[in-house]
Amino acid sequence: MRHLLLSLVLFQLGLMFSPVSRAEGYELGQGWHAGNYYLSGYANIEVVDRFEVPTRLDLDDLSLFAGGRISQWVNPFTEIELSKHTLIQQGGGAVHGDVIVERFYNDAIFSEHDTLRVGKILAPLGNWNLVHAAPLIPIITRPYSAARGFGSYISGISWLHDPEDGAMPSVQLYWQPDTEWVKRPASQTSRNFRNVFGGHFNMQLGLIDKVGASVQHGQLMETGETFTLYGFNANKSFGKLRLESEAITSHFSGVVLPGAIRFHDNESGIFALADYTVTHQWHGIVEGEYYQDHMVDMPSRSTLVAVAYKPSVPAVWKLEYIHQAGVSASIAPVSTGLKASFSILF
Amino acid sequence: MRALLLLIAGILWTPLGQAGGLLVIASPQVPITTISIEQLADIYTSKKTFWDNHIQVVPVNREATSVERESFSQAVFALPPQELGEYWNRLSFQGKLPPIIQTSDQAVLGFVRSIPGAIGYINANQQPTGVKILLVLP
Numbered sequence: 001m002r003h004l005l006l007s008l009v010l011f012q013l014g015l016m017f018s019p020v021s022r023a024e025g026y027e028l029g030q031g032w033h034a035g036n037y038y039l040s041g042y043a044n045i046e047v048v049d050r051f052e053v054p055t056r057l058d059l060d061d062l063s064l065f066a067g068g069r070i071s072q073w074v075n076p077f078t079e080i081e082l083s084k085h086t087l088i089q090q091g092g093g094a095v096h097g098d099v100i101v102e103r104f105y106n107d108a109i110f111s112e113h114d115t116l117r118v119g120k121i122l123a124p125l126g127n128w129n130l131v132h133a134a135p136l137i138p139i140i141t142r143p144y145s146a147a148r149g150f151g152s153y154i155s156g157i158s159w160l161h162d163p164e165d166g167a168m169p170s171v172q173l174y175w176q177p178d179t180e181w182v183k184r185p186a187s188q189t190s191r192n193f194r195n196v197f198g199g200h201f202n203m204q205l206g207l208i209d210k211v212g213a214s215v216q217h218g219q220l221m222e223t224g225e226t227f228t229l230y231g232f233n234a235n236k237s238f239g240k241l242r243l244e245s246e247a248i249t250s251h252f253s254g255v256v257l258p259g260a261i262r263f264h265d266n267e268s269g270i271f272a273l274a275d276y277t278v279t280h281q282w283h284g285i286v287e288g289e290y291y292q293d294h295m296v297d298m299p300s301r302s303t304l305v306a307v308a309y310k311p312s313v314p315a316v317w318k319l320e321y322i323h324q325a326g327v328s329a330s331i332a333p334v335s336t337g338l339k340a341s342f343s344i345l346f
Numbered sequence: 347m348r349a350l351l352l353l354i355a356g357i358l359w360t361p362l363g364q365a366g367g368l369l370v371i372a373s374p375q376v377p378i379t380t381i382s383i384e385q386l387a388d389i390y391t392s393k394k395t396f397w398d399n400h401i402q403v404v405p406v407n408r409e410a411t412s413v414e415r416e417s418f419s420q421a422v423f424a425l426p427p428q429e430l431g432e433y434w435n436r437l438s439f440q441g442k443l444p445p446i447i448q449t450s451d452q453a454v455l456g457f458v459r460s461i462p463g464a465i466g467y468i469n470a471n472q473q474p475t476g477v478k479i480l481l482v483l484p
Contacts, residue, residue, distance in 0.1 A: 027409070027447045029435055040438055067441050069402070077441040107441075112396050133439050136432070162393070207391065207423065207433055280428055313410065313431035345435055 029314025029345045037068040042345045044134035045087075050337035054090035059097065060341070061134055075107040083188060101182040102153075117158040120181050124158075124172040124200035125150050125214045126233040126246040134343035138244070138275045138283070139306050140318050141334060144291040145269035149250050150216050150229050151193035155181035169203040169212075179221070192221040198229075208242070210235050223260040223295070225252045227267075240277040245270065252294050260295065267294035283308040285320075289334070301326035302334050314345035367470040368417055370481040371455070375401055375462040381480040386422050389465060391433070392442045397463060406454050406466030407445035414451070418467050421483040 026032045031040025041064040049055040063081035070076070078101075085097025105119025122130050128137065128146035158174035176196040183192070196218030203211050214231035229250040236243050247270035256262050269291035276284045285306040292299040306320035319340045370381060377399045388394040389405050397403055408415040410427055419427045434444035448454045451468040458464040459476040468474065470482060 025447075029431065030438055030444055030447070033443075033446060036443070038438075038443060042439075065439070065441075067443070069443055103441075105441075109395075112394065131436050131439055136436055136439060207425065207429070280426070313428055314435060345438075 028312075031346070036070060037066070039064070039066045040345065041065055042133050042135050042343060044341055044343035046140060046339060046341040048337070048339050050335050052335070052337075054093075056089040057087045059085040059087055061343075063102070063133065065103070073108045075109065076105070077107070078104040095187075098185045098188055100184050100188060104182075113162050113164055115160040117160060118156075120153060120155045121158055121174070123150065123152050123154045123174065123196075123198070123216070124202075125152070125198070125216060125229075126231055126248070127210065127212065127235060127244070128233075128246060133345070134341065135314060135316050135345045138273060138285050138308065139287060139304060140320055140339045140341045141304060141322055143246070143269070143271040143273075143287070143289050144293075144300060144334060145246050145248055145271045145289060148191075148291070148293065149227075149248050149267045149269065150231075151176070151180075151196045151218050153180055153184075154196060155179070156196075166204070169201045171199065171201055173197075173199045176218070190222070193218045194221055195219050206237070208235055209237055214248075220252070222257070223252075223262070224257040225254045225262070227252045242275040242277070243273070244275070245272045247271075250294070262294055263297050264292065264294040266292075268292050281310050283310070290326075291334075296327060298327035300324065300334055315343070317342050368414060368421070368467045368483040369470050369472065369474065369479050370465070370467050370483060371458050371474055371477040372465040372480050373458055373460075373462050374476070374478060375399070376465065376478060376480075377401075378480065379478065381465075383422055383481075386481070390422065390430075390445060392437055392444070401463040404461055404464040405445040406448050406457055406464055408454065408467070409447055409449050412449075414467060414469060418483065 031038050042061065044061040046058045046060045047055065048058060059082065061081055061083055063079060065077065065079035067077040068075065081100050081102055082097045083100050084095065086095040101120065103120055103122060105117050105121050108116045110116060124130055126146055128142065129152050131137070132142065154174050154176045156174065156176040158172060161171045163170065174197065179194045180192060196216060198214065198216030200214045201212060205211065212233045216229045219226050227250045229248055231246065231248040233246040249266060249268040251266055252262060269289065271287060271289035273285065273287040278284055285308060287304040289302050290299060302322055302324050304320055304322045306318060309317040321338055322334060322336060324334060324336045370386065377397055385394065389403055395403050410431055415427050419425055419430050423430060438444050448457050451472055454466040454468050455472070455474050455477065458466045
């Protein structure tokens with residue numbers, strides 16, 4: 001594991017210092033470009049006050065990503081991050097973060113419309129999972145519906161098709177024949193998946209507006225169950241008002257391994273978010289979510305209000321209050337409390 | 347007399363980019379002679395990545411605070427540069443190369459002239475040589 005991480009870091013440094021014919025330099029938010037190579041990243045610092053637990057200051061994410069567009073067949077990309085590192089905690093104590101390999105893959109471009117992607121990727125399921133970097137999302141607390149009920153990382157192969165006719169949806173199919181490569185530690189995820197395959201259909205309705213549908217089938221390793229998931233996502237803007245929603249429903253079947261409990265055969269969730277641009281820099285946001293975990297008796301029902309201040313495009317300050325009216329699963333604490341964050345793309 | 351001086355000073359201080367429009371320029375290897383707004387939008391949203399002669403498309407942008415970038419964003423996308431900046435940041439996170447930044451008309455011109463497949467925009471008061479002029483934007 002350590003050797004693999006070292007080789008990935010060296011690969012990123014290699015990309016960074018490759019002898020290239022032209023160098024365009026650095027721009028905040030879009031990273032460092034040198035010819036067909038680039039290095040970029042983001043950082044996110046959070047203050048979390050969940051009322052019933054000690055307040056803490058976290059370096060939630062320090063992420064580096066590097067890529068290159070070298071030839072038709074060689075287009076590597078990798079992302080490595082330090083995740084959930086507690087800097088200060090009320091009453092003392094500290095939680096050290098984990099170094100995670102989020103993505104590493106290569107794109108082979110068969111045509112302008114067809115690409116074969118091989119490696120570890122973000123599962124194309126909904127919109128949030130694909131673009132989850134803190135400076136690019138409207139709120140700090142990621143909805144359950146966009147994270148919990150599916151394999152969010154896929155290690156294997158994927159086919160991306162962008163039709164020439166914009167009236168048709170783009171399609172991404174994927175297959176993970178075994179388990180996750182460079183597996184994330186247990187402190188980062190309570191669910192692991194294997195033998196996963198699925199697809200995502202995305203209809204772009206403008207620069208930001210889109211509507212999508214997803215399907216995924218796989219096995220949840222912790223319980224031994226198989227599942228089939230259907231998902232829906234939509235983004236729509238009305239002037240200064242931007243609406244966003246994602247919904248999933250999964251059916252779980254098969255014998256549950258000893259120690260695991262299945263309260264429900266289905267797991268379902270939906271969230272809706274409204275983001276109002278008061279000025280270019282100030283945003284007011286409300287969000288509500290319902291989520292019924294199949295391993296938890298009662299559902300989570302949360303509402304959230306937030307303000308975001310964007311002094312420039314790559315940086316954002318956020319403050320939010322979330323109220324939990326149902327039962328929050330201990331594994332992903334969408335519980336009542338306050339959060340504040342500063343995040344920046346660099 | 348004072349009014350005349352103020353008028354002359356006003357003319358001299360008017361940002362050229364607001365008055366002169368933009369020229370969309372491309373390297374001589376690009377296999378087209380004109381381009382539509384829709385094609386430009388496809389290039390600057392990374393939907394079109396290769397020219398018909400299989401040369402890679404290399405779009406060039408001005409820095410976010412420039413008058414030229416503001417004019418280009420409005421003319422092609424009818425959006426402020428901030429929204430496009432967010433879009434390109436998302437592209438970058440998804441492993442796609444956003445347009446390359448050059449910080450002056452001369453830098454854009456030099457880049458487009460020397461890089462096969464490059465396309466960019468400069469102030470229309472320039473008289474570029476060694477590149478193709480594909481479109482004049484208001």
